[in-house]
Amino acid sequence: MSGAETWTVLDLLRWTTAHFGRQGIDSPRLDAECLLAHALATDRLRLYLEFDKPVEESERARFRELVRRRGAERIPVAHLTGRKEFWSLPLRVTRDVLTPRPDTETLVQAALGNLSADGAAGTRILDVGTGSGAIALALLSERPKLQAVATDVCAAALAVAEENAGELGLLGRIDLRRGPLFEPVAGERFDLVVSNPPYLAAGEAGDLAAELAHEPGLALFAGPAGTELLEALVAGASPHLVPEGSLLLEVAPAQASVVAGWMRAAGFENIRVHDDLGRRPRVVSGRLARRGGDA
Ligand SMILES: C[S@@+](CC[C@H](N)C(=O)[O-])C[C@H]1O[C@@H](n2cnc3c(N)ncnc32)[C@H](O)[C@@H]1O
Numbered sequence: 001m002s003g004a005e006t007w008t009v010l011d012l013l014r015w016t017t018a019h020f021g022r023q024g025i026d027s028p029r030l031d032a033e034c035l036l037a038h039a040l041a042t043d044r045l046r047l048y049l050e051f052d053k054p055v056e057e058s059e060r061a062r063f064r065e066l067v068r069r070r071g072a073e074r075i076p077v078a079h080l081t082g083r084k085e086f087w088s089l090p091l092r093v094t095r096d097v098l099t100p101r102p103d104t105e106t107l108v109q110a111a112l113g114n115l116s117a118d119g120a121a122g123t124r125i126l127d128v129g130t131g132s133g134a135i136a137l138a139l140l141s142e143r144p145k146l147q148a149v150a151t152d153v154c155a156a157a158l159a160v161a162e163e164n165a166g167e168l169g170l171l172g173r174i175d176l177r178r179g180p181l182f183e184p185v186a187g188e189r190f191d192l193v194v195s196n197p198p199y200l201a202a203g204e205a206g207d208l209a210a211e212l213a214h215e216p217g218l219a220l221f222a223g224p225a226g227t228e229l230l231e232a233l234v235a236g237a238s239p240h241l242v243p244e245g246s247l248l249l250e251v252a253p254a255q256a257s258v259v260a261g262w263m264r265a266a267g268f269e270n271i272r273v274h275d276d277l278g279r280r281p282r283v284v285s286g287r288l289a290r291r292g293g294d295a
Contacts, residue, residue: 007060010051012036016067023071031070031077038081039063074210087138091164096156098219100134104196106276107250107283108138111194114246114285121145126185126240128195128233129153131219133161133174135194140170149175151184154218181229182236189242195233196250201226227255234262241288248285256281 007015013032020028033044039062040047040055055063069075078084078099084091086100087108093099115123123146127136130150140146152158158176165171177184200208200220212220222228230249237247247268251259256273263271268286276282 006054008051009036009040009047009053009055012055012060012063013047016063019067020071025071032067034077034081035066035070036063039066074214076211076214079214084132086132086134087141089134089137089141089164089168091132091134091137092160092167093132094156094160095214096154096216097132097160098215100132103276103282104134104250105138106274107194107196107248108135108142110272110274110283110285111135111139111192111246111248112142114192114248114287115139115143115146123147123191124149125192125194126188126190127151128181128193129197129219129229130161130176131157131196133164133176135196136174137161137164137168137170139194140173141168147173147175149177149185149188149190151177151179153178153180154216157216157219181232182240185240189240189245191242191245192248193233193237193240193245194248197229197233198222199226199230199250199252199255226252227258230255230259231262234259234266234268238266238288243290244287246285246287248283250283251281253280253282256284259284260286 013036016032017029020031025031033047037044037047040059066080069080076099078093079095082092084093084099087105091100125139125146125148127148127150130136130152133150136148136150140148150161155178158178162176165174198220199222202221202224230251233249249259260271260273263286267289269289271286273281274283
């Protein structure tokens with residue numbers, strides 16, 4: 001890709017796709033397109049309209065460096081571009097937040113099924129461990145009257161969520177608060193509580209894909225078992241839900257049945273396990289009985 005010869009957009013995409021393929025990158029063509037679009041300060045769609053356009057050496061130099069960091073250092077594309085699309089929202093991401101995953105769109109989809117289509121005024125949701133704000137912002141973008149409280153223990157993550165809310169024009173409908181689990185919402189009840197908490201076991205660190213090594217440990221690891229925060233969320237949710245309010249949790253596939261059991265034991269009804277696009281159990285939801293939770 002170096003030297004004085006002419007390289008077009010298509011030449012670069014083909015070369016880089018093959019290169020990433022040899023390096024064992026999961027989505028070589030997509031990654032090549034995202035990085036080239038970033039290096040050329042354009043978007044992926046425009047690349048398709050400009051396949052034959054020659055790329056200048058200065059732009060190629062910028063692209064070469066991105067390709068090197070992606071391939072050799074395994075830095076996720078979102079960290080190289082500072083952006084990740086989630087639920088069609090262009091979110092800003094940094095090393096302080098988990099890069100939102102397509103799996104988490106299963107949680108958004110399931111949560112929308114629990115919110116009336118017109119989003120009755122006064123409906124409030126709580127997103128525990130909001131990170132980039134992905135889940136709360138996706139729900140707010142779909143239900144114009146909805147209000148959200150979104151919490152995180154990490155101040156730097158909340159700053160990213162605030163920036164995303166601002167860029168999407170949703171700052172007026174989201175209240176960002178710092179603190180663990182339900183501590184920032186003492187005495188408050190919500191129509192819906194959602195969370196994609198850390199759910200990996202500390203011992204799993206060595207088995208992770210190289211890309212996950214670049215994600216914040218605080219977003220990934222819960223404790224020795226991996227289920228510690230899921231268990232605490234199920235145990236603590238009832239006093240923060242209105243009667244017939246719903247709790248939805250993202251889980252690792254192997255955790256779904258145990259979390260469903262905890263929800264049953266905690267008095268939730270209508271418990272469902274929702275599969276992700278790969279048909280793996282990914283979200284557990286339940287509705288609080290009519291009498292509501294203990295205060
Ligand atoms: C798996 S990430 C999810 C981020 C985002 N909700 C998403 O789905 O992309 C978990 C988030 O929970 C936060 N977190 C970790 N422990 C927490 C706790 N005890 N209470 C609240 N948030 C916590 C982390 O800082 C991180 O932002």
